[in-house]
Amino acid sequence: MVTLADWMRGCGLARLDAQVLVESVQSWSRATQAAHPERELDARALERLDTLASRLRSGEPMAYVLGQREFYGLALEVTPDVLIPRPDTELLVELALRHLDALPEAHVPTVLDMGTGSGAVAIAIAHARPKARIWALDASGPALAVARRNAQRLLDPHREGGALRFQQTDWWDGLRLPSAFAGFDCIISNPPYIAANDPHLPALRHEPPLALTGRHPNADGLSDLRRIVAQADCHLSDEGCLLLEHGYDQAAAVRNLLTAHGFREVFSARDLGGIERVSGGLCPRRQIDQSPPKIG
Ligand code: GLN
Numbered sequence: 001m002v003t004l005a006d007w008m009r010g011c012g013l014a015r016l017d018a019q020v021l022v023e024s025v026q027s028w029s030r031a032t033q034a035a036h037p038e039r040e041l042d043a044r045a046l047e048r049l050d051t052l053a054s055r056l057r058s059g060e061p062m063a064y065v066l067g068q069r070e071f072y073g074l075a076l077e078v079t080p081d082v083l084i085p086r087p088d089t090e091l092l093v094e095l096a097l098r099h100l101d102a103l104p105e106a107h108v109p110t111v112l113d114m115g116t117g118s119g120a121v122a123i124a125i126a127h128a129r130p131k132a133r134i135w136a137l138d139a140s141g142p143a144l145a146v147a148r149r150n151a152q153r154l155l156d157p158h159r160e161g162g163a164l165r166f167q168q169t170d171w172w173d174g175l176r177l178p179s180a181f182a183g184f185d186c187i188i189s190n191p192p193y194i195a196a197n198d199p200h201l202p203a204l205r206h207e208p209p210l211a212l213t214g215r216h217p218n219a220d221g222l223s224d225l226r227r228i229v230a231q232a233d234c235h236l237s238d239e240g241c242l243l244l245e246h247g248y249d250q251a252a253a254v255r256n257l258l259t260a261h262g263f264r265e266v267f268s269a270r271d272l273g274g275i276e277r278v279s280g281g282l283c284p285r286r287q288i289d290q291s292p293p294k295i296g
Helices: 004-010 015-026 030-035 043-057 062-066 087-101 120-128 141-154 223-235 251-260
Strands: 068-071 074-077 110-114 133-138 163-168 184-189 236-245 264-270 276-282
Touching (some): 004 015, 015 062, 043 062, 062 068, 074 141, 087 120, 087 264, 087 276, 110 120, 120 133, 120 163, 133 141, 141 163, 223 251, 251 264, 251 276
Parallel strands (some): 133 163
Antiparallel strands (some): 068 074
């Protein structure tokens, strides 16, 4: 018979990783594991634990091995078709919620999440603001399948009339909106922003390149951010806000991009590590009609 202590000794993993695997396979809390190292593991549990341990040893991220990652208090399903949600991205959710909270109470907030991946940001907002009408886009069909499953599992289908719709688009290309749509109160995105030659890329090899460097990897990593900013103004309401996650060294470039497109009150906000991680701004002021007054 193999005991928990035997398996932990022989599995070749750091103690915490081993405990997390045992917790997921046997539902024994880490406190229970510490108190009862003599517990026996049956053949099925052992086989499962050995499979998961070998995936971890080969460098696969824990989130893919478990098929799950927590984001904004929600346990999201993740597969290798989607980026693993990062705690830094919770800043994007917080800034979006703050902007929505400043709207008149009777107003039904509308939100667009571009490049939704697992659905993390869109679902977190839908969960926190059940009245909101949210559109979530992605270029990847398999990613959208994951996002749809997450929404189905995590959101109350009868929540205060709010809605979350998913569409497969190439950023703005292919986006379908209701005909009399007045513009979004908030457009948010955590797009691919890693430069083609970024030295961190090998460490991210298990995650989808489409979510990291995008379809057209380039030297500064900003090509998708440029596409988003280029057409955001015509999809925002007059006081609508655009919020973009970006890399640790891209804040100034993204602020310049927003300013060059006429966005107002352009700012950057820092993540928990103190890094400028999200930049945004308000819809460019509507052009005042400059045409000469009609005479007669
Ligand atoms: N934040 C991720 C990382 O640096 C990348 C996510 C992205 O490109 N949107 O690992």
